[in-house]
Amino acid sequence: SASKPKKTTQLKQMLTSNNLEFLMEAHNGLSAKIVEEAGFKGIWGSGLSISASLGVRDSNEASYTQVLEVLEYMSDATTIPILLDGDTGYGNFNNARRLVTKLEQRGVAGVCMEDKTFPKTNSLLDGRAQPLADIEEFSGKIRACKDTQKDADFCVVARVEAFIAGWPLEEALRRAEAYHKAGADAVLIHSKKKDPSDIEAFMKAWNNRAPVVIVPTNYYTTPTDRFRELGISTIIWANHNMRTAISSMQATTKQIFQDQSLKNVETKIATVKEVFRLQNDQELTKAEDKYLPKEK
Amino acid sequence: SASKPKKTTQLKQMLTSNNLEFLMEAHNGLSAKIVEEAGFKGIWGSGLSISASLGVRDSNEASYTQVLEVLEYMSDATTIPILLDGDTGYGNFNNARRLVTKLEQRGVAGVCMEDKTFPKTNSLLDGRAQPLADIEEFSGKIRACKDTQKDADFCVVARVEAFIAGWPLEEALRRAEAYHKAGADAVLIHSKKKDPSDIEAFMKAWNNRAPVVIVPTNYYTTPTDRFRELGISTIIWANHNMRTAISSMQATTKQIFQDQSLKNVETKIATVKEVFRLQNDQELTKAEDKYLPKEK
Amino acid sequence: SASKPKKTTQLKQMLTSNNLEFLMEAHNGLSAKIVEEAGFKGIWGSGLSISASLGVRDSNEASYTQVLEVLEYMSDATTIPILLDGDTGYGNFNNARRLVTKLEQRGVAGVCMEDKTFPKTNSLLDGRAQPLADIEEFSGKIRACKDTQKDADFCVVARVEAFIAGWPLEEALRRAEAYHKAGADAVLIHSKKKDPSDIEAFMKAWNNRAPVVIVPTNYYTTPTDRFRELGISTIIWANHNMRTAISSMQATTKQIFQDQSLKNVETKIATVKEVFRLQNDQELTKAEDKYLPKEK
C-alpha cells in the first residue's frame, strides 16, 4: 500500500478515467471494510444508509459532526476512497466549506453536494416538496468548497436534483453547466424514474463536458452496458448494504424470537472468529507481543 | 405506551420475574428498532457488536462517549429497555459511576460491568490473558454505581469472568456473592465452554441468591428448557444481529461486484419504502403538515 | 437541594414571577459554576460566548450536537436552570423539536429561539443582512417545540429580531403576539440601540400579555430600575464572562510572554487549590475513601 496513490487521487482517477467505475454503499466502519474486501475501488457514504442505520431520518436529523464521526470510522477502517453523500453541505457555503476541511482531515476523498435546501428531504420520498437551491447560491457553495480544499485531488461532486423536482432537461443542463463552471469535478444526475430516459436525454445533450455520476436505485433493470455506451463515468450502488442488513437482521431476529434458541441461526451467520478477523484482531495480538511486557 | 412502565422498571421486572426472559443484541438505532418490532422485551447493547459495526476492536478503542452516542441513538429509536454491555465501566469506580449518570440521562435502563481491567479484552478471544479485577475494587465499583443512580429501578448487572479466566467454581461463587452483597441487581456468569457445565455447576451452588444472566454464544446447542430448569433469569442472544448483517452484506456486496448490476439483489433485500417505514417517515410527513406553513 | 424545585420549574418561576430576574452568561462548565456560586438564580447559555470560546464564529459553525455537549457540561456542573441561546433551532421545526428532546435529557431548563434563518448571523454585527423567518413558519417551530417537551415546565422563549432587522414596532408586536399564541413561555425583544427606546415602545404597547426578556448589551447605561418600571420579567447579562476572560487572558499571556516568568502573575490569579475546589475535588477524595480498596 506504500505505492498506492492517495485516496483523493484514487477517487479523482475513478471520476476521470475512461472506464465505467463503481462506488458501493457503506454506512459504518464494518460495511466499509466489507466493500473494500469485495474488490470495489471506492465507497459511497450514503446519507440514507447512514441516517437509517443510526436510527434517524434522512432529513438532517443527525448533525454534520455526527455524520463526520461515522465517516471517520469508515475512513480509518479502509484504504480505498470514500465519496460522502454530503446532502446540501449542512447549511450555506460556509458550513459546506468547513465540512470539506473536516473531511480532508479524516482522509475522506470527496463530497457530493445536492442543490436543495437545508434540511433536506430524501429524493425518493413520494409526495414531498423538493425545493431546489438558487443556482447562483449553489454555484457559490461549490466554488467555496473548491477554494477551501488543501489537497488538489479532493473531489467535489455537484448533484443536480432538477429531474427529482420535476423540472425538464433544460433546467438540469443549465444547472449542470453552472456547477461545472463553478469547479465541480463531476456532476451527479439524479432521477427517480423506473427507466433511464432522464439519464439518456441528459447524456445526449451534455456531450461529455465533465464526468457524470448516476444512482440507478430506481432504474436498476437497465443493463450496465447501456450506461457504458452513454459515457457515464461512475455508478453508485447507493443503499444496498443497509437494505440487505435490514432484511437479514429482521429474519434472524424473528427466527431467534420464535425459536427461543440460536440453533437455526448459528450456521447461517458469520462466525465470531470472522468478526474478530474483520476487526483485524490479529494485528492487536502482534502489537501486544511487541509493546506489552512479557508476563513474568 | 402511556401506561407502559418506565424502561428501567421493565428491565428490573425482567430480571426479577420468575419467567425466563430474553435480551436480543442490537448495535445501532436500526437494529434496536428491529429487535423491538420482532417482539423482544429488551435489548442487549453488545460491546462486541457495537465496536465491530463501528469498525474498531472490542478492546475499548471507541471511547466511552462514542459508545454512549450509539446507545443514545438506540434508546431514542425504541420503547423497550436496553441493558448496555458496559465492559469494565471504562476505568475505575469514578468512570463507572459517571457512566451510570450518562446512561440514565439517555434513557438506558441498565448496565452490565465485568470484573476485568481496562482496557478490556473480548472474553471469547483465544490465547489471551484475561486478568481479573481485584474483588474488593470491583465490589466498590458496583457500590458506587448503585449509590449514583437516581432512578431506583436502574439495573446494574455484575459480570463474573472467573470461568473465562480459567478459575474454578469457588472463585466464581466468591465473586458472585461479593458483587451481590455490593448491590448488583443480577450476576452474569460467563462461560466459553461448548457445553453448559460451568453454568450448571454455578446454578446448583448459587441456590438462587440473586437473578442470574447467561450468554450462551458458545454453548448454544443446549436446549433453552435446560436453562429454565436451572432457574436462569435472563438469556442474552449476544451478537447475532451483527453477525447476520456481516454475512448478508458480504454476500450482497460480492454479488453486486460480480454482476456489476443490482438485478440479482433487488428482490432479496428490504425495499427503500421499508427503510422509510423503519425511519418512521410517516410521523415526519404528518408533522410537516402540522407545523410547516402551507405552500401558497 | 432535595427540596429545591426542578430546574425547569425554577426557570418557569423566574419568567413568571413579578420580580425582575437576572440570567448571567456562561459558556462552559467552569463559568457556569462561577455564575451559580455568585448567587445568580439562572444561567444564559450564550451562543456568542460558546462559539467564541470554542474558537468558531457565531454563525452556526459548531454543529448543534457540539453545542449540546457544551450544555451538558454546564448542566452537570450546576444546580440552577440554564436557558440556552438556541439560535434558530439549527434548522426547521423538526431540528428544533429534536433539540428540545436532547436538552430535556441533559437537564437544560429551556431554550430561546430567534426568528431568523439558518445559519444565523450575530445580531450585533454591523452591516449584515438579518433576514427574518416567515412568521407562520417560526410560529410552527414554537408550537412543535411546545408539543414535544415532556416536562410541562420546560421553557421555550421566542426571540423577536424585528428591531434588529430594522422593522418598526408594529412588526415586533405582530411577531410577539404570534409567538405568544403559538405557546412561547416568554418573548425576548432584542434591540441594538444604545438607548432603551425600542424596549420602552414595545412594553407600552405589549401591555404585559406575556413575560418579556431583554438583553441590554448595547443599552447597558439604562438604570435597571427603569426596566423594573417597564415590567420586564428577566434581564440577560449576555456575554460578560467570556469578555472578561478574554481581557484577563490577553493581559496575563502578554505579561508572561514579556517577563518569561510567572512572578508578576502568580499572585493575581486563582490558585491551583482554587481550581481543585471548583472541580469539587473533595468529593472525589471522599468517594475514593469509600469505594477504593485500602492500600495494603
Next chain:
Amino acid sequence: SASKPKKTTQLKQMLTSNNLEFLMEAHNGLSAKIVEEAGFKGIWGSGLSISASLGVRDSNEASYTQVLEVLEYMSDATTIPILLDGDTGYGNFNNARRLVTKLEQRGVAGVCMEDKTFPKTNSLLDGRAQPLADIEEFSGKIRACKDTQKDADFCVVARVEAFIAGWPLEEALRRAEAYHKAGADAVLIHSKKKDPSDIEAFMKAWNNRAPVVIVPTNYYTTPTDRFRELGISTIIWANHNMRTAISSMQATTKQIFQDQSLKNVETKIATVKEVFRLQNDQELTKAEDKYLPKEK
C-alpha cells in the same frame, strides 16, 4: 504562512534548539488564539485546564474523544504547534497509539504522556497516591506511539513522575533513560517542590542526553535564567490562562450580581467588537461577498 514549517516541525525545532523555549497553556480555541497572538511559538494543551474549563476533574472524567474535540478547536484556530498533555494516553499502548493517529489528523504537533496509571490523578494534588507505571510497560507505550506516527516530526514527550511519587533521583534517571531509549523526543521532569532542587539534581546527572522540559508551577520564583544555565530545552507555563480566567470571571460575575448592572464592568472587559475580531469575522464577511449571491 506558506513558508512556515509544518506545526510538527516547528515543535520539533523548539524541543531540539539550543535556546530556551516556552509553551503557554490554552484550554479552548479562544485561549489558543490569544496565546498565538501574544507571540508565543507554541501551546500547551493542559489536561488540568481543559478538564477544569469543561467543568470536570483532572481524573480522566472527560473521555479521550472529548479532549480530542477540544484540541481540534484549538488546532483549527491557530497556526503554531500544540503539545497535548495526554495524561497516560487514556489506557494502554493501544489506546495511546490510536490517540497519536487522531492527533495527527487534527494537526496537533505532539503529545506528552506520563508514567502513571489510568485513570490519572493530578500531580499537584496533596495526599493522593501517585502510582507509577511499570517502566517496561510505559516504554512499550512510547515505542508504540513513535512507531505509529506518520509524520516523522510529530513529537512524543515522556513525562517522568518519579519525583512527584516520592522517589529519589536514581528512579527519575532510570526512567528518563528508559523512555529516551524507547524513542521519546524529550523527557518532561515534573516536580512539585517550591524550589528547583529536583530539576537541578536531574540536569546535573542527565548530562543533556535528550531535551528536557519542565513545568515550574510550584517553583515559579526561580529565575528563568537559572533554567537556561541548567540547559533546559523548554518551559511550560501550564495553567495560567485558565486561572486568570477564573479570577476575572469570579470578579466580574460578582460585580454584576451586586450591581444588578453592567455599568461597572463594561469598560473593563473586551468589547463585543474584539470578540468578533478574535472570531475572525472579517474573513466571513469577505467570503460572503465572494460566495453568496448579491441581494437583488
